[in-house]
Amino acid sequence: MYYKVTLMQRGKRTFKVYEAPNKRAAAARAKREFPRAVVVKTVETAAPVEDILKKIGKDLQKLTKGKIKLDDKIATIRQIAVMTDAGIPINDTLEDVAANTTNKKLREIYQNIAADINAGKSMSQAIAPYAEEFGHVTIAMTNLGEKTGNFPESYHKLADILENIRNNTAKFKKALRYPLITLTAMAIAFVILIMMVVPKFRAIFEEFHADLPMPTKVLLGIEYAFSHYGLLLLALLIGSITAIVLLYKNNKNFKYWADKIMVHPRFYLINRVIFLSSMYNYTLVFGELVRAGIPVSEALNTAVDMVSNDYIREKLETVNVNIGRGMSLTDAFEQTGLFENMLLQMIKAGESSGQLDKMLQKVTEYYNMRFQDIIDNLSSYIEPIMLFFIAGLVLLMALGIFLPMWDLGRAVKNAP
Known part of the structure; x- marks a missing residue:
């Protein structure tokens, strides 16, 4: 966040951001x-x-360089887990992983982390600057491995989580894939019809000076544009998408507004995908x-x-x-309005019986089950939208072309 500080020095008022x-x-x-x-x-x-221009420049630079492939990260993380489990020191492990990975960016990162560890930093301190490259789950599981003293198990679990995400x-x-291919084909066909068929009918309509129906006027307007x-x-479309992406990454208020919109109940399907994936990741790491054995307060800060x-x-x-403030975990979860009553009862039972970790595992499995159900049935959820879109294009083309033709046919038939 940025703050404007008003200062008074020697009777003069100055401002600093x-x-x-x-x-x-x-x-x-x-001060x-x-x-x-x-x-x-x-x-x-x-x-x-x-500052905004600098951040935009950095984002554009990252876009041109590309991201580290998830498969490469999983392979190196799994290798780190196996080697540390065999008793090899972490700095030697990282140097060996860096030498064997084919990803240049990943090799450079691991070399830097190994150098920081040799300089006296812990693994969590050395990997912290690369949170954007590795993701929050990697940082969280690295902290977990150090706190529990079982680093290999944490990284084995991290690799499992990343494989699940992949x-x-x-x-x-x-x-x-199928809905997008279908919609893209329909959009291309619509553009071809607009550019090649509509102009021929425009000449006919203009010759008869007929009063055109609204669908035809819409088609002619689209063809003219x-x-x-x-x-x-096309340039405006690409520029708008790029601007929205950069604004989402660099403007905290815009990101919050966009995130709130995307989880709104009226934002069909996407709201459930975002909500379920977020809650699954949160309860997984928290559990x-x-x-x-990490204290609940500390676990909550890491999981969030x-x-x-x-x-x-x-x-x-x-x-x-x-x-x-003294509230129980169940009541605190209830205050968020994010958890269903059934899940709250499960968490309450685990909290009172001392088996919170087992109940959190069941909650995680529940969110994962619902998330998997959406993915497995995604085509059936999208089909109504796809059919509506296709029907709209076909109806617009049919009415836009045939309605005035019928009117012209009646006019010719009734002519003396």
Whole structure:
């Protein structure tokens, strides 16, 4: 977050903008920089233009470089787990993994991590700067391995989690393939008809000076836009998508708003996919940490990092706050409004019987079951949307072309 700090020094009022996690930290930075000044007030503000441009430049650079393939990460993580389980020191393991991986970016990262460990850092400290490359789950499981003293088991579990994510992603893409191919083919056919067929009918309609129905006017308007501004419309579409992606990555308020919209009940299907995947990851890591003996408060802080949706994350962050105020875990979960009553009863039973880790495992299995059900039946969920889209295109083309032709036919027939 960015904060505008108002300072009073030698009777003059000055302003400074700082990037800080909260107001107090921003004011402290201002006090360190200007020890003789008095901090008048601190208010949240927008990011400076130069900072926004720098972040956009970094994002574009990352897009051009590409991401590390998930298969490469899984292979190296599994190798780390096997080698450390065999008693090989972590720094030697990382150097060996870096030498054997074919991914240049991943090799450089592991070499840097090994160098930091040789310099005296822990594995969690060395891997922390690469959270964006590895993901929050890797950071969380690395912390878990260090806290429990069983690093190989944590990384074996991490590899299993990443493989599960990879398999779910593959199934999701496979389920979307047929609907996307069908819709793309229909869209291409529609554009071809608009560009090649409609112009021929335009000349006929203009010759008879007939009063055209609304579907025909829509078709003619689309054809005119494609013919005269096609490249501009394509550039605007690509530019808009790029701008939205960059804004989502760099603007916290926009990301929160977009995340809230995407989990709204009216946002068909996508809301359930995002919600179930977020809750599955959250309860999975939370359960693993509790099972390993990590205190509940600390486990909650680590597990919430698994949630990338800011709206869901904000609700889950209140759990630890409410527990700190003396509320039970079940009541704190209930306050979020994210858990079903059945799940709350299961968590309550586990909390009272001392078997919270087992109940959390059942909750995780429940979310995974529902998520898998959506992926397995994704085609059937999308079919109504696909049929509606296809029917709309066909109806528009049919009415737009044949309605005026029927009117022209009647006019010719009734002519003297």
